[in-house]
Structure formats: structure tokens, C-alpha cells
Amino acid sequence: MKKDIHPEYADTVFRCACGAEVHTKSTKPEYRLEICSSCHPFFTGKQKLVDSAGRVERFMKKYGDTAISTGKKPAKAPKVKPAAKRVTIKKEKPAAKDKSAPKK
Secondary structure: OOOOOOOOOEEEEEEEOOOOEEEEEEOOOEEEEOOOOOOOHHHHOOOOOOOOOOHHHHHHHHHOOOOOOOOOOOOOOOOOOOOOOOOOOOOOOOOOOOOOOOOO
């Protein structure tokens, strides 16, 4: 490795909002996290609503009662046609050739 081009590699603490701390090494002395493996629903198996600064409430207040526009036209109900009566067509048999006529 070249000298004097790499950042310092020192002890680091990762601190989560839940209070968990992880000690390791990195180029920064401290990291602050919103969610970690000890409080994330994937790892804990518990449902947890992570709402920073009331984002869900602000969204519901702004868009909660309004209809959502997807940009598509509403689907039209298909028209039902009455069933047509079944008609059978009988084909006539071709006329038999006259065998008594002389051949040319």
C-alpha cells in the first residue's frame, strides 16, 4: 500500500436509536443508526412501526381521504349480449352424375 493516501483506520462505535452499540473498526470514529439488527423486525420477528418525525401521520393527513389517481381510466363494465339462437344449416348432397350420357 502507498503511504499517506489512505484514511486512518481506528476503533469505531455504531450506535442505534434503540440503544444498542457495536464496537468495530472503520475510518470514522462514530456512526448513528436509526435501526439495527437487534431492533429490526426481520431479525426480531416482531412487527414494529418505524415512524420518524410523524411521517405516516403527515402522509395520512395530506392524502388520507383523497382518491388515488393512477393515471389509468376506470374499467368499463362489459356489455352482455343476449344469446343468439342456434341455427343449423343443412347442406344438400350434390346431384349424382348421369351415367347414361355418352363420354366424349
